[in-house]
Amino acid sequence: MIVAEQKPLQEIRRMISPYERVLILGCGTCMTVCDAGGEREVSFLHNALRVAQSRSGNEAHRFLEYTLKRQCEPEFLEMLVDKVGDVDAILSLGCGIGVQAIAERFPDTPVLPGVNTSFIGMAREQGVWDERCAACGDCRLEDTAGICPITRCTKGILNGPCAGTKNGKCEANKDMDCAWVLIYKRLERLGQLEKMRRYYPMRNFRAVPRPKRIVRTPVAVGEDNG
Amino acid sequence: MYPSASSNFQNYAAYRTQTASRDHSFVPPCQAACPLRMDIREYVDLVAQGRIMEALQVIRGGNPFPSICAYVCTHPCEDACRRSQVDKPIAIRALKRFALEFGGDRMIQVETQTTHPEKVAIVGSGPAGMACAYYLRKFGYPATIFEAHSELGGMLRVGIPRYRLPREVLDVEIQRLTQMGVEIRTNTRVVSLDLLFDMGYKAVFVTIGAHQSLRMGIEGEESPGVIDGATFLREVNLGLKPSLGDKVAVVGGGNVAIDTARTALRLGARKVNILYRRSRAEMPADPAEVEQALEEGVCIQFLVTPTRIKRQDGQLNTTCIRMELGEPDDSGRRQPVPVEGSEFNEDFDTLISAIGQAPQTPGDFRVRIGRGSTIQVDPATLSTNRRGVFAGGDAVTGPATVVEALAAGRLAASRIYDYLQHRYPSVSKEEREKLVGDLLPETAEMIKKIGRIEAPLLPAEARIKEFEPIELVYDWETAVNEARRCLRCGMGAEILFQDKCATCLTCLRVCPYHVPHLDTTGTIQIPVDQCQACGVCVAECPAKAIVLRKPYDRRQVTEELDHVLKSATESKVSPLIIGFCCQYGLFGTGTLANLWRAAKAGIWIIPVLCIAKVEANHLLRAFEMGAEGVFVAGCGEQCARENTVAWVRNRVQKARKVLAEIGLEPNRLQTYVPSAAGANPAEWLDRFVEQIGGVYLASVIMQEVKVDSR
Numbered sequence: 001m002i003v004a005e006q007k008p009l010q011e012i013r014r015m016i017s018p019y020e021r022v023l024i025l026g027c028g029t030c031m032t033v034c035d036a037g038g039e040r041e042v043s044f045l046h047n048a049l050r051v052a053q054s055r056s057g058n059e060a061h062r063f064l065e066y067t068l069k070r071q072c073e074p075e076f077l078e079m080l081v082d083k084v085g086d087v088d089a090i091l092s093l094g095c096g097i098g099v100q101a102i103a104e105r106f107p108d109t110p111v112l113p114g115v116n117t118s119f120i121g122m123a124r125e126q127g128v129w130d131e132r133c134a135a136c137g138d139c140r141l142e143d144t145a146g147i148c149p150i151t152r153c154t155k156g157i158l159n160g161p162c163a164g165t166k167n168g169k170c171e172a173n174k175d176m177d178c179a180w181v182l183i184y185k186r187l188e189r190l191g192q193l194e195k196m197r198r199y200y201p202m203r204n205f206r207a208v209p210r211p212k213r214i215v216r217t218p219v220a221v222g223e224d225n226g
Numbered sequence: 227m228y229p230s231a232s233s234n235f236q237n238y239a240a241y242r243t244q245t246a247s248r249d250h251s252f253v254p255p256c257q258a259a260c261p262l263r264m265d266i267r268e269y270v271d272l273v274a275q276g277r278i279m280e281a282l283q284v285i286r287g288g289n290p291f292p293s294i295c296a297y298v299c300t301h302p303c304e305d306a307c308r309r310s311q312v313d314k315p316i317a318i319r320a321l322k323r324f325a326l327e328f329g330g331d332r333m334i335q336v337e338t339q340t341t342h343p344e345k346v347a348i349v350g351s352g353p354a355g356m357a358c359a360y361y362l363r364k365f366g367y368p369a370t371i372f373e374a375h376s377e378l379g380g381m382l383r384v385g386i387p388r389y390r391l392p393r394e395v396l397d398v399e400i401q402r403l404t405q406m407g408v409e410i411r412t413n414t415r416v417v418s419l420d421l422l423f424d425m426g427y428k429a430v431f432v433t434i435g436a437h438q439s440l441r442m443g444i445e446g447e448e449s450p451g452v453i454d455g456a457t458f459l460r461e462v463n464l465g466l467k468p469s470l471g472d473k474v475a476v477v478g479g480g481n482v483a484i485d486t487a488r489t490a491l492r493l494g495a496r497k498v499n500i501l502y503r504r505s506r507a508e509m510p511a512d513p514a515e516v517e518q519a520l521e522e523g524v525c526i527q528f529l530v531t532p533t534r535i536k537r538q539d540g541q542l543n544t545t546c547i548r549m550e551l552g553e554p555d556d557s558g559r560r561q562p563v564p565v566e567g568s569e570f571n572e573d574f575d576t577l578i579s580a581i582g583q584a585p586q587t588p589g590d591f592r593v594r595i596g597r598g599s600t601i602q603v604d605p606a607t608l609s610t611n612r613r614g615v616f617a618g619g620d621a622v623t624g625p626a627t628v629v630e631a632l633a634a635g636r637l638a639a640s641r642i643y644d645y646l647q648h649r650y651p652s653v654s655k656e657e658r659e660k661l662v663g664d665l666l667p668e669t670a671e672m673i674k675k676i677g678r679i680e681a682p683l684l685p686a687e688a689r690i691k692e693f694e695p696i697e698l699v700y701d702w703e704t705a706v707n708e709a710r711r712c713l714r715c716g717m718g719a720e721i722l723f724q725d726k727c728a729t730c731l732t733c734l735r736v737c738p739y740h741v742p743h744l745d746t747t748g749t750i751q752i753p754v755d756q757c758q759a760c761g762v763c764v765a766e767c768p769a770k771a772i773v774l775r776k777p778y779d780r781r782q783v784t785e786e787l788d789h790v791l792k793s794a795t796e797s798k799v800s801p802l803i804i805g806f807c808c809q810y811g812l813f814g815t816g817t818l819a820n821l822w823r824a825a826k827a828g829i830w831i832i833p834v835l836c837i838a839k840v841e842a843n844h845l846l847r848a849f850e851m852g853a854e855g856v857f858v859a860g861c862g863e864q865c866a867r868e869n870t871v872a873w874v875r876n877r878v879q880k881a882r883k884v885l886a887e888i889g890l891e892p893n894r895l896q897t898y899v900p901s902a903a904g905a906n907p908a909e910w911l912d913r914f915v916e917q918i919g920g921v922y923l924a925s926v927i928m929q930e931v932k933v934d935s936r
Contacts, residue, residue, distance in 0.1 A: 008887065009884060009887040009888065010887055028726060028728055028769060029728055032728040032730060032768045032769045033728050033729075033730035033768070035732075035768050038728070038730075038768035038769050038770075039726065039768070039769050039770040040767065040768045040769070040770050040841075040843075041768065043770075043843055044842055044843050044846070044880075047843050047846035047847055047850060048846055048884040048887075048888075050846075050850045051846050051849045051850040051884065051885075051888060052884075052887075052888040054849075054850050054851075054852070055849075055888055055889070055890065056888070067726075067769075069725070123731075125735070126732065126735040126736060
């Protein structure tokens, strides 16, 4: 799941300051789950902006709130067609994908990001999220016992651990586990320690074209399927 | 609009009709068990909020004679109460009594109008007859009650002893019936129903009760000094004082036997023995009353039955035999079997047999009589084999409870209404689902244990001297605390907007009772039979997909907030301070109401049904509307839940962050939890008001400085 964090209120206020009518747009999927832009956060932000406005006295925004099921699907965005005409800007509480999808669909309306899209991760407990995947496009988790060194090692090295590991913790942050110690322990448990002895060559990220696109070639109707 | 604590009767009625449409709640076990289907959960909750007038209104809406039930009801609701799976059931009957006494039930008058010409005769003035008359009057029919005795009330008058049901209570209810325009004919024994029809009555309700005592069928039963329980109680209750002698035996194990024994004690008998042929577990009498009788000094001999009575020298030489329990019979109770050769003799001055009663229907009524001399009726319509003749109460069921009789009377009234309107009986169906199932052990374990507070009783020594009512009424605080124990079965959270639910599992993680769970399809389920309606998940759900069934949902706080803000802005007080306060604790017991009055001007209170339902949004809204200070006050240690305040602190923290970001002092928003250690909420409030005053003053000065410097 994509995890994000709401931007500081002051930054949001600065962004919306040129616009009078603002649509605060939530997203009902990842942003709801990570508590950054679900329906509740939309109305909380709405309230916070209104308190700020009532106290400062020299702002005159009008807000609309709405939450889409997902901002990253063109079909869901069609639901906004009626609303977009009434607003000067859209403050999207979707992830970066949502913001861009809106920008693409509504070229004449400014869209502002209300959250900082942070990482792909998982909930550790209520209110705590951890990064787990870098979406590098070349998964090596088979060799590393299901623990990703790209994301969980500060250096992201493929042949660890480095000399900075101490008592299973990382030199960069004493509270953070060393990913390679975790990998070692789990490989030991699985009886696959020989995987530690192999050398994994550097990956050539230049060979990965950006932005990536996945095309699943469909079989066209009427073609010879045999 | 959810009414505030100050709103009156009419508002509440209007509000209830409005909200009926959004009532998704399940019928709780207490309501399902009540023959009158009273909305127990609702009035218990209103008592818990200290809204006694509204509680009384709910009670009166479901029960024609609640004050009678408040004294003598056998409370099947308490037997069904699911709180007993945690500790002890809610003391529902005592709470009803409290609501009636403190809500001013005696002052209430019921308005009626005669809109139909057809007269209805009611034969018998027991609870069923009275209830039938009450509802017939409400439907607009003229009703006449015929009573053979000199006073109305049936078994309530001649069967139930005064110490359990004070006669003033009964008289008030009868007075009310008279005010409603019910015609009353006492000392009138009806011998033939044809005569009633000749007199112009279009329908007759026969509710003659079950006054005929069953005979023991033993030798010497006819001796002087042997009487039956029903006759004995009738004589005592109608003002006679039979001389019993010193030593009295009562045969039987039902409520009548217990009443008889306790009445005998109060008449001055030195020693009262109850002879019961089974053991205590099989006794049909109310266990609480058995306990009270034992306290008062009644001696109960179990597994004993008399076999022969011989009168000698003014005494009853009674031969008894001991019994043992054999195989269970049809009723499921183990059948007593005599132990051979275990006979023994005992002398008594009086022997009262209270082994059961049956109705005695005059033959001229020409109604079909069934098993146990009861009148045969169609259970759905209460109609007998004769056209226009309906029957109900003990005469149909055999000896039963007051509340069952009231229910029969009410049913009869609506069926007679249907009959007189020539329409097919409209069988009312409960549309809401019944809540079934026990609490899961893991849920029950997480519920805070709070002991049941019994209504105080007079001490046993004082009780047996006279016929004063023995049960006292709760005081305000005790009643509120007892009512707060209610688990609000069937009112819990539901995911109303499944399409919004992102299955984020927040509810599953935050629930203090481990109620939400994932089903095999990966959908989150909040089982209604386990949910405790605390509202934590409702406030925490990031998708706003969860609501509580009934007015407990977030609309309550939001609407209350709007209402208060509107009046507050109109009143133009400054600095404006808004407090979200637990309606159950401080407010319910009146502490907060006093505090509110005593506090310096400018404080507006929003009563909330548990502070766990206050969301960060509500706090911000208060500031937006111009509040200078906001506080959330919980109920502290008397809280029926655990750790609700932790949730509030989280939300206060979140709102404070926003305040800081827009340049308001975060200490304008505070949480207050009274502790048992004598902390004075008023003092705290005064300090808070002072502090806000200071902050406010500073901000006003700053504003002026800014203006000046321009």
